[in-house]
Amino acid sequence: MFGKDFPQLNDDLLRAIKQTVDQSFLNFTRSYGDTIEWIFSPLAFLLNASERMFTNAPWPVVIAACVLVAWLATRKLSVCLFVASTLVLIGLFDMWENTMKTLSMILVSTLIAIVAGLPIGVLMARSDRVQRAINPLLDVMQTMPSFVYLIPVVMLLGIGRVPGLIAVVIYAVPPMIRLTNLGIRTVDADILEASDAFGASHSQKLWTVQLPLAMPSIMAGVNQTVMMALAMVVIASMIGVQGLGQPVLRAINSQYFTLGIFNGLAIVGIAMAIDRITQGYGARLQKHIGAQNGSR
């Protein structure tokens, strides 16, 4: 019948393509693997330091620090209470150590996503050409199933925290970049013109007008990045990232329903706590900036 079989490339050719790509990547890994590992060694150091800090700190200190952060960011008692009770519950149900490891991972990956994403977002906002070049890349990063890019990362760096961190950052950085770009592009043109008229240089405009006014949008990006990083915790545990993902993975393999649900709920609790903290901070930033529009 017409149109039943698609006229595909012949099998030998397809096999040759796959083999060539695989082989050249393998060669690349063999010759440069050590170098690449060396390049990423600062990340390993950062991860270890952060994890030591979280796991070695006495639990009352950790809870107090988290509550303090919540208070400084939101000035809301309800958020502070939520953070404290979530952490206490997690501790009572014997998930403290894993939670600390996960928090450490989230902290480091978010920091890296900000450090990498913010400048890229700024560059995108500065030039339409950069935006056109980067946007499709972000689309790929967000839609490509994360298992797929775990493969080359593992081939290059093996199993462990650093490849896990890289996978998490690849998955979590796009909203940071996009929302920074969006925030800067939507800064009120009148205010930007005023800044020009008073003799601001490019960098003065960036620091005094564009970044501060884009801050609510940038904070939304940070919020999204944290949420996506948390969503990657379980997947990253497959390549050796420790934390709340590992018990979930074990629960899937052995069908331990309760173990799965406890650790799952712990992830949800942390996600909600961080979400409220970052959203609350974003709302406080917006207080003066948003109300300005009332006058137009």
Add this chain to the structure above:
Amino acid sequence: MAPDNLCSIAVTSLYKIYGPDPDKSIDLLRDGVTKEEILKRTNNVVALNDVNIRIPSGSIQVIMGLSGSGKSTLVRHFNRLIDPTEGSLIVNGVDVMSLSPAELQRFRSYQTAMVFQRFALLPHRTVLDNVIYGLSLRRPHVRDAVDRGMTWLKRVGLEGYEKRYPSQLSGGMQQRVGLARALAMDAPLLLMDEAFSALDPIIRVDMQNILLKLQKDLRKTIVFITHDLDEALRLGDQIAIVKSGEIVQQGTAEQILTKPATDYVKSFVGEVNRGRYLRVEAGMVPWVGGTTRPGLTVPLGTTLEAALKTMAEHETASVCVLDERESPAGTLHLKAAIALTVR
């Protein structure tokens, strides 16, 4: 027109054309092709067409026109927020077109300051931080920026509001912040782009009074853009009327009111209360009474409206005008006053 060296701003043959091939359109304009024809033939929009203007220093120059006339485009050339397609621009003795980007920033920071129609305050900064915004951009740092900011806040009547945020102030107060921010720069040229147009009528008159009062001490060169003829007549030492990218008339309020150059200007001034802006000088005849003491008197510079009111109150048909030394300069007759006021 005043000689160039006394001018704060000298604009010669300024063209601004938006579109794919601006240079060709200038040639077409010089050949006498109309703007409409150019739009049809080249898809270029002529925003400013051969603008020539000399603005003397120390006075208020109003540039008046309806929306789309090009008045805001013109004022943005003075600090090069917009680059002209062609033409020469001398501001405070500086050829603005020859400045490098860094020189231009410096020029904007020290020679010009601007007030905007929609205030354009920084919403995340307090009132005081907004006032010193321009100063904070200067390098080296301005040491007494906060003191200067506080001084100007006081002068525009916003003492005690320095820690508020713009969103907590009314429109009129926000624009006072905008004015203080511009004045704190202590620049010789102040550009005001429809600065009071977004305000309610009563607040607008308030702001005009504040500006006139400040200008008495400051004697800055102020370029004031407006679409409101009343505002133009109240504020302007000199008025230029702009229509579709061309200046149709330049002159004092009296010249605009008594000798409108085109039907377009005539249609504008027809709507205005002339007695409020024309002064007794426009209608008085020389004093013929010698040294005899006049009866009813008004000083030079009195508006016709006020003179008429004085005459009506005293039920006389003429009034004597006194000069600065209190000696009689002329006589204003009721008939002449009415003829000038009612048209």
